[in-house]
Amino acid sequence: MSSSVPYFVDEEDTTKGFRDSPEFERLKDEIASKLFEINGQISTLQQFISTLESLVAKGDIKAKVVDRIDKKSVVNIRKVGSLIKSVNELVIQIDAIQESALDKPEIIAREKIIRDVRYSVQEFQTVQRQYANVMKDVNAKAEAALKQEEQNRENISALRQEEEERATGEHGEGISRPVRITIEREPINNEEFAYQENLIRQRADEISNIEQGIMELNEIFKDLGTVVEQQGIMVDNIEANIYSTSDNAAMASRELNKALGYQKNTNKWCLYLLLGLLVMFFVLLLIVFI
Secondary structure, X not given: OXXXXXXXXXXXXXXXXXXXXXXXXXXXXXXHHHHHHHHHHHHHHHHHHHHHHHHHHHOOOOOHHHHHHHHHHHHHHHHHXXXXXXXXXXXXXXXXXXXXXXXXXXXXXXXXXXXXHHXXXXXXXXXXXXXXXXXXXXHHHHHHHHHHHHHHHHHHHHHHHHHHHHHHHHHHOOOOOOOOOOOOOOOOOHHHHHHHHHXXXXXXXXXXXHHHHHHHHHHHHHHHHHHHHHHHHHHHHHHHHHHXXXXXXXXXXXXXXXXXXXXXXXXXXXXXXXXXXXXXXXXXXXXXXX
């Protein structure tokens, strides 16, 4: 529904919002301020996701930048989640203000800002899902790389053992040959391997927490939907009254124009009658005195 419908307010309505509802103005301003911060954080998170998707597409998941973006994104998500919970408390307070304490513009403004909050919550849920999905891809590729690394370690260990056994056998036969083991790629050390394993576990826990947060926000989203529906009914009634008042005013204007037209026509015929009588009077005078 549109909140930009033209409406008519009287003198009492134009001052009521500032004089009689300071609590409404305070809550509205506080919600708007927090909503601005929420939307800014969501925009930042979208940029992080775009960068991560690019790195995943290149297969560059071991880059340190992935770890840095991941940590910043988690902080971002926690901050937005906290802000949304705070805004939801303010929405409950502003919704509790009686309709009789607000004028028409304030009721419409309340419906609009609650609708904006609901939209931002929905947008945050969408971005959280996108982030969780991209981090699942990162973790899946990291796990696959770690398993490959573990397999390489086992292969190298087996190869070394085989070469040593062969060298031992040849030495017993009096043959001495140097042991040569070709390693295509140097394996990561034990410390780095343990770090990567721990990182994968941390990301899995973060993804689980994010998905839990999405479920919690879904309850807030549903509650906001109920509030928006209730506020929408009020605004619909206001707009219906506005349109009714406008229609009645237009009808009254048409009737007034008709009445003015009738009056003009009546005045015109009265003038014609008066002129006719004057002419007849002068004619009679001429007849009498001539």
